Amino acid sequence: MGFDIINIDYPLWDNRATNFFIYLKTFNFIETYRASHPGVSLMWVGGGAIEIFSRLYEHFFQALPVINEYIIFPWRSLFIKLALVFSILFVYLLAAFLISRIFNKKSAVLFFIFLSLEPYVLAHDRIFHLEGLLTAFIFVSGLFSMYFWKKKELKYLVFAAIFASFSFLTKTTGIFAFLFFFLCAVVMFNHEKKILFRKTLAVFLGFVFLFCFFVFMFFPAMWVSPLDILSRMFLGNLSLLETGHSQYFLGNWSDNPGLLFYPLVFLFKSSPILTFWVFGFLAYVLWKLGVVKRTHKFSRKNLKEKVLIILFVLFYVVEISLSPKKVPRYILPIYPPLLLLMSISFVEIYEKCKNLKKYIVIFMFLAVLSLVLTVHKTFPDFLAYTNPVLGGMKKADYYIGNKHFGFGLREVADYMNKKPYANEIKLIFDGDGSIGPFFLGMSRNSTYIYRDHISTADYFLLPYYLLDTDAMYLEYKKDFVLEKVFNVNSYPYWYLFRNVRIE
Template sequence: MTSQSKQQATTIRTWSFSQSLVLWGSMTIIGFVALLPRVFGLDDFYTIDEGYHWPGRVERFAEALATQDWAVTNQTGHPGVTTMWLGSLGRWLGESVGVYDPGWAGGGATYLGFLRLPLAIVNALAVVIGYVLLRRLFRADIALLAGIMWATSPFMIAHSRVLHLDALLTSFIALSVLALLVAMRDDDHKSVPWVIASGVCAGLALLTKAPSFILPPLVGLLMLLFSPTAGWWQRILWALRHYPIWLGCAVLMVFIGWPAMWVNPIEAIGSIVNEIIRNGGVPHHSGNYFLGTPVADPGVLFYPAVVLWRTTPLTLIGLVMLLISLGVALRKRLAGNSAALSLQDRELRVVLALGLFVMLFILMLSLQPKKFDRYLLPIWPTLTILASVGFLRVFTYFWNRWQHHTHWFLGAGAVILLLNLSWFHPYYLAYFNPLVGGGATAQQVMLTGWGEGMEEVGAWLNRQPDLNRGPVLSWIPPTLAPFIPAENLVLDLREENLERATSYAVLYSRSVQRGESIVAEEYVRQNPPLFTVQKHGIDYATVHQLPRPFDEPIDAVFGDGLYLRGFSHELVDNTLVITPSWSIQTEQPGNVFSFVHILNDNGDVVAQVDAPLDQGMFATWKAGRHFDSPLPVPLPAELPEADYQIVMGLYHPADGVRLPLQQGQALPEELDGPGVIVLTTLRLSR
């Protein structure tokens, strides 16, 4: 080998090593940026679907695997198999360190965090794999920017952290489409492994959720339009050679991954069809909400609104830049520039293929009456990719100037994006695009709240000394029950439960928007909230107390808004128990005592009791508090048969000064002093 050849070989090895170092460095950055927000603090709150469905499905799926009862792995028509496999792995991890399913109530979210962990890791890993595929489809700078935007998308992160379907579906669909596009850049010999990889990812998507059924027709269409051959006949031949491989791998993956297919494939497939028709094919049973109005079906404008509010400013601006750049190129093409918008441009073909996927997916979902923002999640990686292309087409000059510092520049950008994410942790679901008003406007446009915030409601309730005075009424009880003691019942906030003696009532944003129980909501809102959960402009939950029940109305007000609604009384042996129903109308210090006097015909006090209005539970009273502390009055055994007046008043224990009666019929002062009201007359019989 000549010295010149040796020098060239050394140069090639040095360049190859440098390129590998850059690739691995970029993968490390993207992996770190993707993983950290997805796995940190997973024991936060229960989403609605986690509260009602997924931990139980995982438990039954895992038990079916352990007992080899393969038919029972058909738990739902979604079919959610990948979610249950990964959740079962998380269940095993939790049990290996002594964390077991605590049941529905009072157990917190530690166990749920273990169930979520494998899903979060897989979704983070998908970002890294997606970046590697993007390196084969685009320039390195586009791939890196797209990878970072994918990794830091708050909407993606929010769903990547929960025990659910949509993020896994998104990961598998994205990898399937990207692997297919890589396959269509290479010749036949090199394309087959990528077709196989795409088919395997498609099979995993099919095992996850029914919207993945768009993949078989989509893949066929993409092969016909964008295969690496010229002419329709050649493209058809290319598709005929590769589509059966792709479809076979997808079907094989479904069969291997779902044990129910081994023993009863017809029933398994039937459950999917039933899910599509009877669940996805009808509006949600609780309704929906769009543009300030409860609706059954939000209509065709819903998903464009989701794109506006759920993307980041970076993504939205990048998409606009892409449309502008394509418009300029189209104008040049029409003016006679044959190089503009040439399908020989490989990156342009990828952009068009991804754009076609986005449009078809939005169209498919828009035709369905059941709509939620998370259903659109599978296009999110594609949107970040297209936005990256748009940015770099417009800012080519600036990027060329900084080309030697690109990786450092994007690394610093990733740190900034992580700092932004830390501001929203763990409420990534609360992120809405600030360019269109953020969460404050989003709650006027679409449903907000999927269970987040209920853990803060639970923490506040746990600090209330009167929590055990009755059950808590709440919408979506399974999202609250894990965060309060198991002995405290959480009942659904419905009209028929309003007459119960309860401790607290919780209103939640999603149910308020839908108008799920207007009568119950209006009744609860008559009482000012004692606690409010507000995050990033979104009013998630309010906690109220309902008036304590009573038998006899009084309608009296003492002092500064101490409202006596009524009372109940009961004679037990020689003890008269008076239970007043108090409502606090204005915020004020506590430590006010009440007294009950029993007066004979001469106005003499023959029995009495004094006690704190709230049993000494609160130092201050907020407007909206309600008390019903029982007041037992022992009656002297020698009391003769007669009629006795039962009277009540309030005073400050520090100086004994009574609170004035502002509303109600006062007893004459000469009988028992100022600020006294008659409750009732007791006829005592011996």
């Protein structure tokens, strides 16, 4: 994991996580506030891994590691990502346990298999960024909330609050986990039993208190000035909401792609099996609603829990759609609940259709096999995955774009490193942090470099979608000639241009 990809925001979060622990050790707690996200959970996990790696390196080599050193960096990156992956794995194992209790063991096993092989989920679970942790925390908090209202046991209330606080500390959109607890109370309410207002109010207040307590406990900046930190988080997120985010959509760049953006992202980023299941499930629900309207009968088995999972997906999509800032990865938290519903439905079909069990098993085997083959074919560029049924990256280019997030750059770096005097090569690239640690030469970001440095550069690297729009490249185009095109998932993506003065 540390040797194949550096997501474009990796250097940013590496710096934040490193500084987080520096300020923690020096008791400068207020400075542990690094961003309005606020990304605290990621900094605890990543910063802790960095700290352990540094201490181990110092113990064995009697020196502190040089962060961007060509040999050291991949191992350091691997250490960070392993900490992140094992944290996410632990959370999903908890989720599988809860699923086995709320539904059944077959659904739990099937869910875990599908989740582990869903390409877009896998992509974000193995990079140093927020969405992987956020998705795991929100999902398991939702399951604990559901299970608490089913069992009414205090320990599940505490765990629901803990993971809701972790969700919020990872990213402010994680406040959804906090609100979902109250939605569970409404849906899971048993109308056949007399409601005890005081007892329910006590539960609500207890959950709010626990949520606030854990947010305060795990965010050191809160120990110093909680109101100021909350104000900075609010104002920071408000400014992000107002500015939007440049995104390629339906053939044009837009700061607010609109309501169709996330549905299209889901279609292009999901596996074929999940895509087909969603359409089949929607058709089934519409048909079932028609049947219920006529017969007034509906299967009661785990009905409330299924309704909650559906509401989880719908309300989360609404939450992220309200903001003009829309980024494909923001949709990631809807994948676990959808994969859970898919697993439950397959198990129910298997148990109801006794004469077709053999064929259902064969179908499930083929579905899992197709996912395994997809993962094998896409490795290591999972972030570039697009649904092959919809035309892959070629079709996705028009509908949602193929904006790079660091994928494919290890291959470019390996190619450059084989050149004579590779350590003296000067490369211009907008996003040098994603290639620099793999590259023996010098990489510079075209966004910040001085113009007189362009003509003296040896190489210029561009993604295909900037060939006609990058101002720097267009201005100095006459000085460069195309040397090689690098494919990502069989799609021509990176264009490497050589300075004409180089033989």
